[in-house]
Amino acid sequence: MSKEFSSRLLAWFDKHGRHDLPWQLEQTPYRVWISEIMLQQTQVMTVIPYFERFIKEFPNVEALAKANLDNVLHLWTGLGYYARARNCFKAAKTIVEDYKGQFPCTLDEMMALPGIGRSTAGAILSLAREKRHPILDGNVKRVLSRYHGIEGWSGKKQVEDELWSYAEAHTPSDDSVRDYTQAIMDLGATICVRRNPDCQACPFTTSCFAKKTGRQHEFPASKPKKIIPDRETVFAIIENNKGEVLLQQRPPTGIWGGLWCFPEFSSNELMAGEIKKQFACKIKQQTKYKSFKHTFSHFHLKIKPVHIRLEGQVNRVNDEGLSQWVSPAENSKLGFPAPVVSLLKELNNKKVVLNES
Ligand code: SF4
Structure with a gap:
C-alpha cells in the first residue's frame, strides 16, 4: 500500500508539482529551513516576497547569526508569529558557535535547535540532504487524515501518533525522498485544500477514504472551539514638536517580543498621569482614534489609540535605547507588529479614523 501511495504521488508530482519555488532553486539546509519556518501558518504566495527579502539580506547562516535582531524582526514584520523570527536568530547563533556554521546531520540534533520541531527537521533533512525522514505539517496532516479517514483532532497525542506512523510508512527511500516530501506538501497546498x-x-x-465516503469536509477534525477572552489596551501615540512619535521596544519574550510599539496603558487616566510625570511639557492636543480589534491565538485585544501632541521642547530620560522617536514617514528598519504598522501608515497618510463618541 505504501509503495503504491508514494508511486502515485511521485507520478503526479512529475507532471503537476511545483518545481520552481524560490527555495527549490538551491536547496541548501539554510534556505529550506527559512522557507519551512516562514511557511508555518502562512501561505506560499505570501511567503515568497518575505523569503526573497530575507535571503537577500541574510544569504547564509553566518550572516543571520551576525545580524541585529531588530533587522531580523523588521524583515519579518507582517508575517506574524514573531517567536519564529527570534528562534531563527537564536538557532543561527547556535549553528555557527556549536557546529562551525554547518547544519547538524541528525534529527535529534536538529530538533534541539530553537523553533525546529520534528516535521521541520524532517523537511530540512529530506529536502536538503535527501535523507529518509517523514514530515507532518498541516498540509500532510490534511492529506493523510482524509486518505486514511483518521478521526479526531491532530492536536491529541493519539491522533498525532497515528498520523506520524502513516507518514513514516509512506515515506520512500533516500533516492526519491526529496521529491516525495515536496510532492505531499504540494498535493495538500494545491489539490487537497481545506475547502473544496x-x-x-x-x-x-x-x-481515498474521504472521497469514497463523501466525507472530505469532516477530515481533519477541527480543534475543539474554546472561547477566548477579550482584553483592552490604550496605545498612546505621543507626538513631539518635530512630528515624531514615541516607540518603545517590548521585552524580548512574550507577546510581540522584541518588537517596537506605542507605549501602552490600561486606561486613559493612567496614561495622562504617566505622561505628565515623564515629560516636562504640556499636552497641546489629545485625540481619540477609532478602536479596533487584534486577535491572538489565546485572546482578543481591543486597541484604543489616543494621539497626544506635546507642546514645546520635549525632554525624556534616556532608557538605554529602549525608546525611540520615529517619524511616521520614515522607512524605519525596526520590527513592528501589524497594528503599529497600520497606525504609522495611517498617521503618515493622515487617514486615521476618529472615535465616533
Ligand atoms: S480528499 Fe480528495 S484531494 Fe484529498 S486526498 Fe482524498 S481524493 Fe485526494
Whole structure:
C-alpha cells in the first residue's frame, strides 16, 4: 500500500508539482529551513516576497547569526508569529558557535535547535540532504487524515501518533525522498485544500477514504472551539514638536517580543498621569482614534489609540535605547507588529479614523 501511495504521488508530482519555488532553486539546509519556518501558518504566495527579502539580506547562516535582531524582526514584520523570527536568530547563533556554521546531520540534533520541531527537521533533512525522514505539517496532516479517514483532532497525542506512523510508512527511500516530501506538501497546498478539494485531479481519487465516503469536509477534525477572552489596551501615540512619535521596544519574550510599539496603558487616566510625570511639557492636543480589534491565538485585544501632541521642547530620560522617536514617514528598519504598522501608515497618510463618541 505504501509503495503504491508514494508511486502515485511521485507520478503526479512529475507532471503537476511545483518545481520552481524560490527555495527549490538551491536547496541548501539554510534556505529550506527559512522557507519551512516562514511557511508555518502562512501561505506560499505570501511567503515568497518575505523569503526573497530575507535571503537577500541574510544569504547564509553566518550572516543571520551576525545580524541585529531588530533587522531580523523588521524583515519579518507582517508575517506574524514573531517567536519564529527570534528562534531563527537564536538557532543561527547556535549553528555557527556549536557546529562551525554547518547544519547538524541528525534529527535529534536538529530538533534541539530553537523553533525546529520534528516535521521541520524532517523537511530540512529530506529536502536538503535527501535523507529518509517523514514530515507532518498541516498540509500532510490534511492529506493523510482524509486518505486514511483518521478521526479526531491532530492536536491529541493519539491522533498525532497515528498520523506520524502513516507518514513514516509512506515515506520512500533516500533516492526519491526529496521529491516525495515536496510532492505531499504540494498535493495538500494545491489539490487537497481545506475547502473544496479537487478530488478529480488527485492521484488518490479512487483510493481515498474521504472521497469514497463523501466525507472530505469532516477530515481533519477541527480543534475543539474554546472561547477566548477579550482584553483592552490604550496605545498612546505621543507626538513631539518635530512630528515624531514615541516607540518603545517590548521585552524580548512574550507577546510581540522584541518588537517596537506605542507605549501602552490600561486606561486613559493612567496614561495622562504617566505622561505628565515623564515629560516636562504640556499636552497641546489629545485625540481619540477609532478602536479596533487584534486577535491572538489565546485572546482578543481591543486597541484604543489616543494621539497626544506635546507642546514645546520635549525632554525624556534616556532608557538605554529602549525608546525611540520615529517619524511616521520614515522607512524605519525596526520590527513592528501589524497594528503599529497600520497606525504609522495611517498617521503618515493622515487617514486615521476618529472615535465616533
Ligand atoms: S481524493 Fe480528495 S480528499 Fe482524498 S486526498 Fe485526494 S484531494 Fe484529498
